[in-house]
């Protein structure tokens with residue numbers, strides 16, 4: 074759909090150096106909105122969670138939500154920020170239908186947290202992302218453009234507005250420009266948002282469901298000619314709402330901007346939209362001229378002055394952060410940083426951890442999640458965590474294999490049943506008759522039948538060609554439809570064919 078000329082990604086790097094930057098918005102998971110008592114529950118009927126404050130009616134007065142402020146400070150602390158001792162809200166004035174007050178309550182020159190950093194790892198290399206600021210603001214309402222093909226205002230015949238989201242606390246986390254990532258720029262951007270999301274989850278401050286828009290990133294990209302001391306003009310791709318899209322947006326902008334620059338063109342400072350379907354961006358709003366929002370301190374809210382004791386208490390009660398947790402788990406599970414990175418990339422750290430907690434060995438838990446289950450998730454195009462099997466059920470399967478109730482092959486069939494919603498592993502094994510056969514009459518008969526039916530092979534084994542026994546084991550496994558234990562079958566055949 075994009076008519077943009079693109080340069081091959083590898084070729085971009087021969088002439089240009091990318092600089093990226095990310096502005097990430099996180100909706101906090103507070104029960105009520107930032108400046109009023111309205112509920113923040115997602116998915117309610119439009120405009121049922123509003124009041125005079127969040128609708129901006131004259132005479133209404135906001136009151137700041139303490140949990141919102143506390144959560145912002147905790148995010149700042151987790152990112153190693155300096156916490157302000159004095160901070161104010163500001164009015165950012167702009168008239169837009171989803172801003173009922175005519176201004177957004179945000180923070181301007183006095184944010185709560187500044188000067189932090191987050192280290193992210195890509196292919197064994199660590200990149201330090203400097204955090205410029207973390208500030209608190211309110212979310213806008215949601216526009217719904219009806220009648221157009223794309224859901225955008227262009228081509229729509231009317232628009233509806235839902236103010237349920239207006240006033241939900243929103244934390245904005247802004248990085249400083251990140252130079253020096255070269256060919257890894259797309260991966261570093263993705264790794265940063267991934268790690269940030271993990272931290273927010275560990276803090277429990279947001280549900281960070283990207284598909285619900287709890288977390289969305291504006292992705293800034295510019296290119297500088299290699300050797301040039303001057304950075305290029307950046308574009309800002311707005312509201313990218315999946316981890317994969319963050320990576321794709323950086324990659325696409327690098328390729329597009331390189332083509333423009335190659336032809337002697339100029340990159341326009343503008344916002345751009347990302348298109349999930351095509352992985353392309355298209356122009357949004359021009360930022361060639363700085364918009365004057367006429368910020369001024371919010372007169373209706375008292376300044377926030379977090380005292381030292383409060384901040385120290387919040388710092389002391391931070392949970393173990395994901396990076397430290399990964400180091401500890403690598404140690405406990407006896408795996409290398411590279412092996413841990415595979416688990417992280419597969420989104421399997423929590424799943425393996427929960428499976429181990431449910432009784433499986435770390436090696437077995439990793440084997441199942443990174444092997445059989447990763448393959449199935451991949452086949453059905455879903456995330457591992459979305460598979461219809463719980464860590465406890467995986468641990469149960471591991472236990473049943475260890476107890477000899479099922480072998481690996483039968484365990485995979487049991488897993489099929491669990492994924493198909495047939496119940497717990499034990500229930501599926503019972504219902505489908507998957508348990509390994511003991512030394513039953515049925516198995517004795519199958520062994521004898523294999524010897525009778527393959528006299529040539531049996532003769533060879535009797536004559537001392539012991540390795541030929543494999544064919545007989547195979548025959549028994551076939552008649553028992555894989556339910557026999559191969560080692561038991563081999564021993565039974567040996568007892569009959571090889572004189573001791």
Ligand SMILES: [Zn+2]
Nearest residue numbers: 109111124127
């Ligand atoms: Zn309200």
